[in-house]
Amino acid sequence: MRRLVILGAGTAGTIAANKLRRLLTKDEWEITIVDQRGTHYYQPAFLFIPFGRYRPDKARRKAAPLIPDGVTRVEGAIDRVDPDARTVRLADGRELGYEYLIIATGTSPHPEETPGMADDWHGAVHSFYTFDDAVALRDALAGFSGGRLVVHITEMPIKCPVAPLEFTLLADDYFKRRGIRDKVDITFVTPLSGAFTKPVAAAAFGDMLDTRGIAVEADYMIESIDPEARTLNSYDEREVPYDLLVTVPLNKGAEYVGRSGLGDELDFVTVDHGTLRHPDHPEIFAVGDAAAVPTSKAGAVAHFELDIFPENFARIIEGKEPVDTFDGHATCFIESGAGKAMLIDFNYTTEPLPGKFPVPAVGPLPLLKESRFNHWGKLAFEPVYWSMLLPGRPLPLPAHMSMRGKRAPA
Structure with missing residues (x-):
């Protein structure tokens, strides 16, 4: 039995578990996900809670029901990864062996550093x-x-x-x-x-x-x-x-990343920006906030990464080269008050530009412009997050950023 281990059951880890469980045959692949918290948070709500615009209890759910059948969920803190032995050691001494490893343990704030x-x-x-x-x-x-x-x-x-x-x-x-x-x-x-x-x-x-x-x-x-x-x-x-x-x-990545020699000075995992693959350990990948890539650390980035990653992973495990690469695509709603918001759409090489999204010239969401449509779009994202994004269901948004409908200033 071949073994895939996913570290982290946040947004990126949960999407990866759902998509890869459907892609990899159960009689050939054993998938394990390590959940360090047991609770899944809808993090966009953290912006609204301070202003009394969101009930705190709505922002969290138990993580276990979000993990698909056929994926073994293990709760515990992570001590380190041994990339030579291909093992993950948990804080309580348990060890998990892997053939491939996906790191999705995100980022966290460290006020003690200042x-x-x-x-x-x-x-x-x-x-x-x-x-x-x-x-x-x-x-x-x-x-x-x-x-x-x-x-x-x-x-x-x-x-x-x-x-x-x-x-x-x-x-x-x-x-x-x-x-x-x-x-x-x-x-x-x-x-x-x-x-x-x-x-x-x-x-x-x-x-x-x-x-x-x-x-x-x-x-x-x-x-x-x-x-x-x-x-x-x-x-x-x-x-x-x-x-x-x-x-x-x-903001820093998980401390075990540094202890394992897999990351940069802030403990974000060093990866190829297109394939999300570690340059020294080709069996290790990082997705979501944990990856040291020059784009936003945001749920939209995890979504677009994981629209591309599964098919690449399927090729890699067959000994083939990836045929597609992640371009740094990110979209961000920016609440501006008074029931309005802005929207930006960009990638590694192209800055946010005015235009329409997601349908060129039609929208209905304007880019780089305050709009009630954008505010409603941000609010409407919550049910989409729980019912479609986390389960890894297809969303009608292109994984790669498109220049169609955008206006680049002279």
Whole structure:
């Protein structure tokens, strides 16, 4: 019996398990998935929970029912991978052998990596990148009656890189609805040169922040946080004061990746950007946020990767070369408040451009433009996520980014 092991039962791991179980014959292939949490979270909800727009209990489900029949689910923390012995060692000492391995253990925030950041966690310092953090921030925002709100990104890459921008725009809308926007100063602090790095999109996002009276502190490389003085301190000695700080801590892959010698300095798995295959260990792959690829760490990327990956994997296990490659395709809805959102569509080589999506010239979703259609599209994604995306059912979206219907500025 041939053995495939999938590490991680989040979005990418669950889709992979569902698609590959249908593709690989049960009498020839044994598939095991290692689930480290037992709970599956609908992570897009973490953006809405702080503003009281999403009931927290709806954002989580038991992971086991999402795993298909014919896949063995093992709960446990992962200690390390031995690529020479082709084994996975769990924290409790169990070992799983594999012929092929797919790493899908994602990314997580690490506030302890920035001096002072964890010292006042869930006091005046918050985040929304985990379930518990989003719930704690909801309570903090409800009790915030005015002052300096700072939204901060420590370093790239991060999960869903537009989420801090979304949070900033939703915070502006939230305080307007509460009638206290004139009592709140909002500052967006980023290590990038602006709210977004790609020129066409950067112009659109910059205008959105300017018209809302949101200040931007760019090129900000944080050195530390002083929780007593309530200031962010940068390496070039700039101080940004806050009364409430919403930060995105340093994002890192799973620690076992580093212990196993499979990743980069942030423990993201080193892979070929097109085939998602490890360059030194051709039997190892990484999908979703765990992969060190230069595109967004987001559910849409996992979806497009896993539209292409299964057929490539089927060829590889037969000793053939892949015939298709992932192009970095990503789509992201960007909530902008007042019941509107923007949408961007891009890949490794092409920046977000204006146009229509998903049908060229028809849409109905406009690209790089605020629209109620885009807001409804983001809300409508939730049932699609549970009923189609996770089970690996086909979605009417092309895996590769298309230039049809897009307008590149002169």
